[in-house]
Amino acid sequence: MDRRSIEAAVMASFTGEIEAFKPGNVSVYADGHDMTVKDFIKSAEVSTPLLCQPGASLGQRILDSVKATHTAVGCNTNLGMLLLFAPIVMAAETTVNDVNNLRQNLKLILASLNQDDANQVYTAIRLANPGGLGSVDSQDVNKNPDCSLIEAMQLASNRDVVALQYTNNFKEIFETGFSTIKCFDKSWNSVKWATVSSYLMFMSSILDSHIQRKYGAQVAEKIKIKSGIIAEKFHIASDPEAEIDLIQRFDEELKAESINPGTSADLTAAGLLVFKIAEKMKL
Numbered sequence: 001m002d003r004r005s006i007e008a009a010v011m012a013s014f015t016g017e018i019e020a021f022k023p024g025n026v027s028v029y030a031d032g033h034d035m036t037v038k039d040f041i042k043s044a045e046v047s048t049p050l051l052c053q054p055g056a057s058l059g060q061r062i063l064d065s066v067k068a069t070h071t072a073v074g075c076n077t078n079l080g081m082l083l084l085f086a087p088i089v090m091a092a093e094t095t096v097n098d099v100n101n102l103r104q105n106l107k108l109i110l111a112s113l114n115q116d117d118a119n120q121v122y123t124a125i126r127l128a129n130p131g132g133l134g135s136v137d138s139q140d141v142n143k144n145p146d147c148s149l150i151e152a153m154q155l156a157s158n159r160d161v162v163a164l165q166y167t168n169n170f171k172e173i174f175e176t177g178f179s180t181i182k183c184f185d186k187s188w189n190s191v192k193w194a195t196v197s198s199y200l201m202f203m204s205s206i207l208d209s210h211i212q213r214k215y216g217a218q219v220a221e222k223i224k225i226k227s228g229i230i231a232e233k234f235h236i237a238s239d240p241e242a243e244i245d246l247i248q249r250f251d252e253e254l255k256a257e258s259i260n261p262g263t264s265a266d267l268t269a270a271g272l273l274v275f276k277i278a279e280k281m282k283l
Helices: 003-019 037-051 058-073 079-092 099-111 115-128 149-156 161-167 171-188 191-205 209-215 217-235 240-256 262-282
Strands: none
Touching: 003 037, 003 079, 003 191, 003 262, 037 058, 037 079, 058 079, 058 115, 079 099, 079 115, 079 161, 079 262, 099 171, 099 262, 115 149, 149 161, 161 171, 161 262, 171 191, 171 262, 191 217, 191 240, 191 262, 209 217, 209 262, 217 240
């Protein structure tokens, strides 16, 4: 796929994520957590061309994008999305057929990642400084790694769903995120509301890593259960927009407790990117 098409898909995914009403997260419907929609749009504008640098390594793309974001908005708006987008973008650069081809290429990209990628990604994470990281005994992000990026992600995969994607060829991205958006877009003829559906699917099927880091497993489990109740009501709607009050009440409830399901939002955005790339393959 050509660079212009990939950049368009990336930008559409960044903006599509922010246009979807994601309870507890920043969207055009409601700011939150000391971040605004403008911060996310500006971050998307400065990071998209850097994610799509021809010939650049994965680590370089992520580090350059984080640096540009930090300069532009001074806060961490997109680290998780950048970590998930970069491998998908690189896989799309040699994809010409379909989503299966994209995932096959993705597997090769992930297998090729080395210690240089790990060093650059660790530097990017330290610069972005996401909340609640803490420290671990092996390959702590506050130190320089002495292993490949995949090895580092494997060590973190039991506590971080973004890291897990690097070890399972983006299983949740394709099988939950992309599949849900594809299914509900077909039912509702609305990518925006299908994206909300994908977000609720993630919230109700995983312990959100961001919530778990900040508040612990018990709170993360509580939010997962509540999300399942919301998702069940939302998914049976013939008109999803008619359920906006349900979504808004949940959004207000989460933000009143300063709970941000940031990992679910990142996974949703990555699933949307796969969907946007798949759309462009059909053109």
